[in-house]
Amino acid sequence: MPLNVDAINLTMDKWEKNLEDQVAVESYAYQFFKKNGMIKTYNGGDNIITQPIKVGRADHVVTEYEGAQVLPTPDFLVSDVVRFRQRLVAGFVGITDQEELINSGENQIIDLYETKTDMLKEGLARKWEEYLFGDGTGRGGLAPAGLEHLISETPAFGTVGGVDASNATYWRNKSVNVASITASNVRPILRALVKSVLVGAKKTDLVFWAGANVVEALYQVYDDNAIIQRNNGANVGSFDISGISSISFDGIPIIEMDLLGSLLNPNKVYLINKTTLKFMVHAQRNFSVIPSGLANGERYSFNQAIHGRFYGIAGNFIITNRRKNAVLTVGSGDHRNLTNADIQDETGDINV
Secondary structure, three states, X not given: OOOOHHHHHHHHHHHHOOHHHHHHHHOHHHHHHHHOOOEXXXXXXXXXXXXXXXXXXXXXXOOOOOOOOOOOOOOOOEEEEEEEEOEEEEEEEEEEHHHHHHOOXXXXXXXXXXXXXXXXXXXXXXXXHHHHOOXXXXXXXXXXXXXXXHOOOOOOOOEEOOEEOOOOHHHOXXXXXXXXXXXXXXXXXXXXXXXXXXXXXXXXXXXXXXXXXXXXXXXHHHOOOOOEEEOOOOEEOOEEOOOOOEEEEOOEEEEEOHHHOOOOOOOEEEEEEOOOEEEEXXXXXXXXXXXXXXXXXXXXXXXXXXXXXXXXXXXXXEEOOHHHOEEEEEOOOOOOEOOHHHHOOOOOOOOO
């Protein structure tokens, strides 16, 4: 039996109770999701996450009447459900027999385990961000699929949530490309992008997630313009962005995600509708220990030289209305370019 296992288990039990909160501290993106109600738990034993989606408008369910006139009872137009596959992610914290010998004091062992769990916490946060900005092709397609897949630069192609966008025109996000952002076009470009996703939405539902180069251009162009506001460490929307450079455009926060390194293309901007993008996580596997059949989820290697626990996530990112989201790429892109007609008037729309 490994030394100090009871003390280690007590330490791990205390640490794992608030693991999700600790991950949120490490990840600005996860913090954003959590504070804006974009993380939802689900139950069930199926490996498919299902979500009903609305198509079209519901005007037909509202009608006028007089007295005891018979009223129609039409159903809402719901296009079945979208289906996202549940993905499994796990991280391990363990101590070898040799490490126990080197750190034979009880406090030393606990300190060693806490150091390793802190590293796991940081690793889980970084991987979650990687999944958020990824396309789900990692590790042979086993990774959760994030923004590159859900809000695509080629929205008329591919299958998202089991719906083939090449056939379902209602299931396409907005995607535009500009050669560069300059003082003469940044304002109408952003205005047109916002207008393209405002059908049935509110500005308070929207947020820009922007690459560093785009934000820097906005700083330089609109530093003295009232429509662009610096919010150094201020509370933008319902997200505390302390420590993140941020500005707002026409009341919509623009959050610079350069702190995530190269995960977000510095020349890309996502316009996200917070009511449509969710991270679905299983209630029994939400940054929690994975059961092993032994007490406390303890696991031992084949030759008993290492013991520890796996911590995991079961879930995926989902989107319920792609039309209310957009992606803007500055520079090369294989999707539709904005034309002069699109951006010559700030009230113009983007025709995609």
